Amino acid sequence: MNSKRSLVRRTAAVSAAAAAALVLVACGGNGDSSAGHDGHTTKSPSASAPASQGQHNTADAAFAKGMIPHHRQAVDMADLAPSRAESAEVKKLAEQIKKAQDPEIRTLSGWLTSWGEEVPAEGATDHSAHGTGGMMTAEQMDQLENSSGKAFDTAFMEMMIKHHEGAVAMAKTEQADGAYEAAKKMAGAIITSQTAEITRMNKLLGKN
Secondary structure (H helix, E strand, O other): OHHHHHHHHHHHHHHHHHHHHHHHHHHHOOOOOHHHHOHHHHHOOOOOHHHHOOOOOHHHHHHHHHHHHHHHHHHHHHHHHHHHEOOHHHHHHHHHHHHHHHHHHHHHHHHHHHOOOOOOOOOOOOOHHHOOOOOOOHHHHHHHHOOOHHHHHHHHHHHHHHHHHHHHHHHHHHHHHOOOHHHHHHHHHHHHHHHHHHHHHHHHOOOO
16 A cells, blocks of 8 residues: 555656646747647746746737737637538638637737736727738628628638738738747747638639
């Protein structure tokens, strides 16, 4: 029994050491960015993260404040697809967009909170502060919501291409002007994934 207990204790100590090492890696800024994609993990190292990943600047704050409502709209658009899209490809694409952008919204919100900045309110419609960035107007969103079948598929992809192009432009600005390593890393991931999705949607629309 004693040997079993000491083995359990040793295992727990090793696990604790491994967990501590993981936290150090996550704070170092060169760990997997997914460590920050979970809304919970962004909060715990918030006090030390800005110091260890480099100070943020106004470009980083503008990137986060601009990308949150931008991502929210993409998720809103993706939410319409399951009940309206005819193409299985469009449904799959919408699911992938939601899966990628939901966690990024949580991460961006966590950064703004840790920087003492205001997180854009849910449903905020004033996007003038950060430019249009490919954002859809209320009328375009209504048009999308009221369409279905092939008409929805076409409208969804054409609008999402513009939306993605806006996000890629915002991400390139962050890479050029930002200082916060984790934000620049996210910007790189957005450029890679959304450029690939633009190519895919253009192919589906027959616009190679």
